[in-house]
Amino acid sequence: MASAAKALDQRNCPSGTRLKTIDMAYIALFSVLIAICSWISIQTTVPFTLQTMGVFLAVSILGGKRGTLSVLIYILMGAVGLPVFSGFTGGIGILLGNTGGYIIGFLFSALAMWGIECAFGNGRVKRLISMLVGLLICYAFGTVWFMAVYTRGSGPVSLLAVLGWCVFPFIIPDLVKIGIAFVISPRIRKHLVR
Numbered sequence: 001m002a003s004a005a006k007a008l009d010q011r012n013c014p015s016g017t018r019l020k021t022i023d024m025a026y027i028a029l030f031s032v033l034i035a036i037c038s039w040i041s042i043q044t045t046v047p048f049t050l051q052t053m054g055v056f057l058a059v060s061i062l063g064g065k066r067g068t069l070s071v072l073i074y075i076l077m078g079a080v081g082l083p084v085f086s087g088f089t090g091g092i093g094i095l096l097g098n099t100g101g102y103i104i105g106f107l108f109s110a111l112a113m114w115g116i117e118c119a120f121g122n123g124r125v126k127r128l129i130s131m132l133v134g135l136l137i138c139y140a141f142g143t144v145w146f147m148a149v150y151t152r153g154s155g156p157v158s159l160l161a162v163l164g165w166c167v168f169p170f171i172i173p174d175l176v177k178i179g180i181a182f183v184i185s186p187r188i189r190k191h192l193v194r
């Protein structure tokens with residue numbers, strides 16, 4: 001089992017190999033999983049979705065290469081107008097809006113996780129660290145994007161205000177989602193057809 005996991009990890013780092021049909025099926029499946037996670041809205045004071053959990057699951061289960069492709073396809077599906085974003089929305093306008101940077105940030109999160117996987121391997125602690133780094137990158141990219149778009153449309157806004165609107169309320173839910181993805185991803189991964 002360890003050799004099969006090692007072979008799967010090696011397939012996810014740049015090596016010039018082509019994707020097989022099973023890889024493409026998994027990529028499509030996890031793109032849809034991320035969309036389904038975006039539709040699940042948990043109503044609290046600040047409602048949140050499970051999108052980030054979908055991203056972390058895709059990269060943790062499929063590995064960096066296939067997981068990142070799943071995230072990219074998810075974003076492209078939304079960009080062309082399919083209702084895959086939260087609230088069953090889609091379209092380039094969502095991506096170019098105030099919070100679009102957080103969606104685009106998912107791709108940078110996946111790329112960071114893939115980079116950590118290639119550089120340091122895919123052990124449990126490394127996978128957890130890669131998820132935390134990915135979340136921070138998503139927050140950073142999305143916050144900078146929000147500030148730029150908001151300032152252009154409505155006037156200057158402080159970093160603290162944007163963090164209060166878009167980051168602070170989501171830290172604990174996102175850490176819970178990371179915890180869930182961290183626990184269930186190895187269990188699902190070992191059952192995948194290789």
